[in-house]
Amino acid sequence: xxxxxxxxxxxxxxxxxxxxxxKASGYVFTTxxxxxxxxxxxxxxxxxxxxxxxxxxSNYAQSFQGRITMxxxxxxxxxYMELRSLTSDDTAVYYCARRGxxxxxxxxxxxxxxx
Amino acid sequence: DIQMTQSPSSLSxxxxxxxxxxxxxxxxxxxxxxxxxQKPGKVPKLLIYTISILQSGVPSRFSGSGSGTDFTLTIxxxxxxxxxxxxxxxxxxxxxxxGPGTKVEIK
Numbered sequence: 001x002x003x004x005x006x007x008x009x010x011x012x013x014x015x016x017x018x019x020x021x022x023k024a025s026g027y028v029f030t031t032x033x034x035x036x037x038x039x040x041x042x043x044x045x046x047x048x049x050x051x052x053x054x055x056x057x058s059n060y061a062q063s064f065q066g067r068i069t070m071x072x073x074x075x076x077x078x079x080y081m082e083l084r085s086l087t088s089d090d091t092a093v094y095y096c097a098r099r100g101x102x103x104x105x106x107x108x109x110x111x112x113x114x115x
Numbered sequence: 116d117i118q119m120t121q122s123p124s125s126l127s128x129x130x131x132x133x134x135x136x137x138x139x140x141x142x143x144x145x146x147x148x149x150x151x152x153q154k155p156g157k158v159p160k161l162l163i164y165t166i167s168i169l170q171s172g173v174p175s176r177f178s179g180s181g182s183g184t185d186f187t188l189t190i191x192x193x194x195x196x197x198x199x200x201x202x203x204x205x206x207x208x209x210x211x212x213x214g215p216g217t218k219v220e221i222k
Contacts, residue, residue, distance in 0.1 A: 035211065037159075045151075045159065045202055047211040059209035062116075100206035101149040101164035108158060 002026035004034075004096055004106035011112045017084040020109045022096030029077040030054040032099045036070060036081045038092040039108075048094075051079055086113045117141050117205055121214040127222045134190040136217045138203035143183045147207030150179055150188045153216075154199045162201075163188065195221055 007021040022034060036048040049060035051070035058070050067084040079096055093108040118141040128134050138148070150163040161170045163179040166186060176191040190197055198221055203214040 044216045045213040047213060050209060061210045100147065101161060103161050103170065105158045
């Protein structure tokens with residue numbers, strides 16, 4: 001069965017970086033790109049960006065430009081999202097999801113930014 | 116960039132009622148419009164893609180329609196398990212964008 005399994009919760013200090021992983025299984029990894037979406041406590045869904053699993057292409061939301069990097073490792077069928085210069089506003093659940101219409105989602109990774 | 120709005124922001128309806136949620140794009144968009152359901156504390160779930168195609172396993176009481184700038188999600192007969200927040204999403208281009216969500220409750 002198709003699964004996206006994300007890394008565990010993180011507690012980070014302001015100014016630090018976090019890297020969340022998303023391990024895909026059950027399908028050919030290079031068929032679809034991976035999107036990342038976050039949800040702050042009590043808030044809606046926010047699209048962060050997309051990474052290709054079959055080329056070096058990626059695309060990020062303007063609000064994250066300059067402090068985000070998304071990568072995909074085809075050898076391990078794992079996508080990564082790194083967010084730098086964290087502030088308390090980055091406290092959220094981070095999701096990876098497959099395809100443009102996000103048909104399969106990871107379970108979410110809670111990132112808490114606190115001093 | 117395209118912006119998506121939803122109305123209403125919340126609604127309360129009785130079991131068995133027909134419920135309609137509207138999603139409006141800031142400009143005419145292609146058919147790459149999806150709807151998601153997120154139950155409290157759970158991962159969002161794809162309900163409908165390409166405006167009106169029901170994702171596998173989604174009950175037939177859910178349907179989608181629309182074109183241009185105006186789109187709707189309809190629940191033909193609201194059930195207790197439909198309590199959730201519903202989001203529309205435009206995914207044809209980057210940046211992708213979600214609507215702000217509509218919270219559905221049972222009266």
